[in-house]
Amino acid sequence: MSQKSIALGKRNLIICGIAILLIIAGFILMTGPATTFENGFEPDIFSARRIKVAPVVCLAGFVLMVVGILYPSKEKKNKPEK
Secondary structure (H helix, E strand, O other), X not given: OOOOOOOOOHHHHHHHHHHHHHHHHHHHHHOOOOOEOOOEXXXXXXXXXXXXXXXXXXXXXXXHHXXXXXXXXXXXXXXXXX
């Protein structure tokens, strides 16, 4: 009866989950009205939210994902007895 072991601990998975939510939020911030030939030029494509805030939020999510993967787990491993 062996217990399955996953590569990441609970804290790592929580950090990765928050990172995924940040990345999704960044992509949602990038959305908005599109420029089409019928509607003419849409100046909202150059808003600060779409060209400054959203990429920073996405970058923070990607950096947090790396931190979540590399964060050391504090679970003690059973050392084999000799």
